[in-house]
Amino acid sequence: MNIKVLQFKVKYGDVDSNVSKVKALFEEENLSRTDIVVLPEMWTTGYDLKNVDRLACRNLEPAKSVISELAVKYDVNIVAGSVANIVDDTDDVYNTAFVMDRSGELVYQYSKMHLVPMLDEPAYLTGGKEKVDTFKLDGETFGLVICYDLRFPELFRDLTLKGATSIFVVAEWPLARKKHWETLLAARAIENQCYIIASNTYGEIVDETFAGRSMIIGPFGDVVDEADDNSKATVKGQTDGKEVDRIRKEVPIFDSRKREMYHFL
Numbered sequence: 001m002n003i004k005v006l007q008f009k010v011k012y013g014d015v016d017s018n019v020s021k022v023k024a025l026f027e028e029e030n031l032s033r034t035d036i037v038v039l040p041e042m043w044t045t046g047y048d049l050k051n052v053d054r055l056a057c058r059n060l061e062p063a064k065s066v067i068s069e070l071a072v073k074y075d076v077n078i079v080a081g082s083v084a085n086i087v088d089d090t091d092d093v094y095n096t097a098f099v100m101d102r103s104g105e106l107v108y109q110y111s112k113m114h115l116v117p118m119l120d121e122p123a124y125l126t127g128g129k130e131k132v133d134t135f136k137l138d139g140e141t142f143g144l145v146i147c148y149d150l151r152f153p154e155l156f157r158d159l160t161l162k163g164a165t166s167i168f169v170v171a172e173w174p175l176a177r178k179k180h181w182e183t184l185l186a187a188r189a190i191e192n193q194c195y196i197i198a199s200n201t202y203g204e205i206v207d208e209t210f211a212g213r214s215m216i217i218g219p220f221g222d223v224v225d226e227a228d229d230n231s232k233a234t235v236k237g238q239t240d241g242k243e244v245d246r247i248r249k250e251v252p253i254f255d256s257r258k259r260e261m262y263h264f265l
């Protein structure tokens with residue numbers, strides 16, 4: 001699968017501008033041989049949490065329709081990062097990631113379960129109550145987590161044991177913890193012998209500076225491609241199930257596991 005991760009600067013609290021930017025980026029890219037396009041976390045609003053009740057999508061709209069149209073227009077699957085989202089006529093706002101296939105159909109959605117205290121999410125958002133699951137795009141099995149979830153290896157192991165050979169991490173990860181971002185992404189790839197496809201925003205956005213460094217890491221921990229920490233970029237790479245099989249034969253950790261010896265898994 002040919003993947004493109006779009007690294008761009010999310011505009012704080014300006015849904016219209018962010019939607020226009022995403023449409024323009026799709027227009028700019030040559031997507032004729034791309035299978036999956038990936039966006040970052042909270043791309044419609046940024047971390048404007050004080051206004052999130054007013055800015056949030058409702059049942060993923062209008063973001064879902066925009067992404068659906070782009071998927072059909074460019075014949076591409078889209079891992080549409082995440083958006084602030086309210087379900088039906090409730091008051092709770094979730095940080096919800098979603099995925100649309102080439103025909104513009106919703107394939108998967110997941111609301112972030114680990115809310116990040118360092119960005120004040122628990123004060124404004126409600127944590128997702130559904131477990132993560134895998135989903136298929138063009139016959140390949142994927143997983144998806146959101147930003148702070150990166151610090152919880154249990155999720156990645158769950159997804160890998162359910163058959164994911166590539167896991168997306170959609171994020172707005174601050175520069176202050178860039179080292180953690182790079183190290184944990186590599187660790188999750190190495191320990192699960194899978195591709196990690198990570199999208200982030202960059203630069204100073206009101207009171208936080210984000211780390212950029214969107215990247216694709218292979219199942220042996222090698223960086224396939226990465227963006228720098230302070231500019232717009234497109235990160236490109238391919239996933240290959242045969243490479244995952246090869247690495248898992250070479251270092252057979254899944255055969256060596258001792259499930260009965262672990263307290264939690």
Ligand SMILES: NC(=O)CCC(=O)C(=O)O
Binds near residue numbers: 147149151171177
């Ligand atoms: N948006 C996030 O979840 C940021 C996570 C973060 O800052 C960290 O884990 O460190």
